[in-house]
Amino acid sequence: MISVSFDRYFVRTNVSDGEQARQALIDAKLLDIECKIAKDADWLYFPLTEKKTKKGLGKILGKIEYEIGVRGFTPVYMGPKTLSEALVGLIPPNLLDLLPRAYDLIGDIAVIEIPDELTDYGSQIGAALKTVHKNFNTVLGKRGAISGTTRVRQYEILAGQKKTKTIHTEYNLRIAVDVAKAYFSPRLLEEHNRIADLVSDGELVIDMFTGVGPFALHIARRHRVKVYAVDINPDAIDLLQESLELNRFAGEIIPILGDAHDYIQSGFDGDVDRVIMNHPAGAFEFVVDACKALKPEGVMHYYDFIGGDNPESSLTEKITGLVSDGGREVARIETIRRVRDSAPYEYQMVADVVIQ
Numbered sequence: 001m002i003s004v005s006f007d008r009y010f011v012r013t014n015v016s017d018g019e020q021a022r023q024a025l026i027d028a029k030l031l032d033i034e035c036k037i038a039k040d041a042d043w044l045y046f047p048l049t050e051k052k053t054k055k056g057l058g059k060i061l062g063k064i065e066y067e068i069g070v071r072g073f074t075p076v077y078m079g080p081k082t083l084s085e086a087l088v089g090l091i092p093p094n095l096l097d098l099l100p101r102a103y104d105l106i107g108d109i110a111v112i113e114i115p116d117e118l119t120d121y122g123s124q125i126g127a128a129l130k131t132v133h134k135n136f137n138t139v140l141g142k143r144g145a146i147s148g149t150t151r152v153r154q155y156e157i158l159a160g161q162k163k164t165k166t167i168h169t170e171y172n173l174r175i176a177v178d179v180a181k182a183y184f185s186p187r188l189l190e191e192h193n194r195i196a197d198l199v200s201d202g203e204l205v206i207d208m209f210t211g212v213g214p215f216a217l218h219i220a221r222r223h224r225v226k227v228y229a230v231d232i233n234p235d236a237i238d239l240l241q242e243s244l245e246l247n248r249f250a251g252e253i254i255p256i257l258g259d260a261h262d263y264i265q266s267g268f269d270g271d272v273d274r275v276i277m278n279h280p281a282g283a284f285e286f287v288v289d290a291c292k293a294l295k296p297e298g299v300m301h302y303y304d305f306i307g308g309d310n311p312e313s314s315l316t317e318k319i320t321g322l323v324s325d326g327g328r329e330v331a332r333i334e335t336i337r338r339v340r341d342s343a344p345y346e347y348q349m350v351a352d353v354v355i356q
C-alpha cells in the first residue's frame, strides 16, 4: 500500500494538554484540518497551516508547554477534491470543462444534468461524483425536459442505489419524493417557506396543483388551517399521503386526487381565503376557477413562466386580464417576484394577487 504524507510545521504538546491546545489552534485558524493529528506514546503533534514563531505561538497557547518542528502528516482525505479532478484520465481532457458545476440534492439522491457531449460518460461522472461527495446514496442524471400534464421528467441511474424515491427535508419538514413519478424541486424551498409565512390561522386554503404537497405541508405544519391539496397525478397524492404520516401538523390537509377545475367548480363559491397556483406552464387556464373560489380580499398566488425585458410588468398585465376574464377585479398585487431562472431570458415568476 502506498502511504501518502504531507510535511507540515507542527506544535507538540502533552496528551493531557491536547484538547486545550487543539481548541486554541482552531480558534486561531492555525490547525490544518486537512491533515490528521499525529500521536506517539506521550505526545500529540498538531499540523499547522503556516509557520509561526515560538513567541507568536506562546500568545495562542498561553500556559500550555509545547515544542515546534516539521514532520510528515497523513492527509484526512486522499481522493480527488473536484469532479473534474476525479475524472482526469477517464474522459477526454477537452470535455472536462463541460462538466456540470452544480447538482440538486433531494434527500439522499443527487440529481445532475449532463450536457449532450458527455452523455457517453454518464456512469463515470456518477461514480466520480460519489467519490468526491460522499453524503448521498444515488446519482441520477436528468434525461430530457420536464413535460406533460404531471410535469415529470425521466432520469437515468448513474451510480449508487437503484432508486428514485427518497425522503427530502426542508426546514425539518419531511417530504416523501419520487422524482420519476411526481414533480418536486428543492430549489423552491424558500418559496414554500415564504408562502407559509403569509398564512394566518383559521384560513381555508386550496393548493390547486399540489404535487407531492410541499406548499400544503409547510402551511399546515405551522398554522391551524384547512388545506385542500389537489393534484391530477395519483403518484403525487400517494406521496403526499405518506408525508402526512412523517410529520406533525397544527392544521389539516385533505389530499384530493382530481382535476383542479372540476374540483373547484363542483365545490366552492367565494368561500376560500387563499389559492396556490404553482403550475407555471398551465395555471393561466385555471384563474377563472380561482376567481370562483376566492372570497373578496382573498389571495391568489399565481405562478407563470415569463420572459422579456420587464417580466414584472408583463405578469401584472397578464394576471390583471385573466382575473377580469374570470369575472373579478384585482384589488392589489402585494408581491411580484422572480422565483428562479427557467430558461435563458425567462423566469418562473409569482404574483401574490388580492382579489376584489
Ligand SMILES: C[S@@+](CC[C@H](N)C(=O)[O-])C[C@H]1O[C@@H](n2cnc3c(N)ncnc32)[C@H](O)[C@@H]1O
Pocket: 149, 150, 151, 182, 183, 184, 185, 188, 208, 209, 210, 211, 212, 213, 214, 215, 230, 231, 232, 233, 236, 258, 259, 260, 261, 278, 279, 280, 282
Ligand atoms: C409544477 S408542478 C408543481 C407541484 C407543486 N405545487 C410543487 O411546488 O412542488 C404542477 C403540478 O400540477 C399538476 N396538475 C397538472 N394539471 C392539473 C390539473 N388539471 N388539476 C390538478 N393538478 C394538475 C401536475 O400533476 C403537477 O404535480
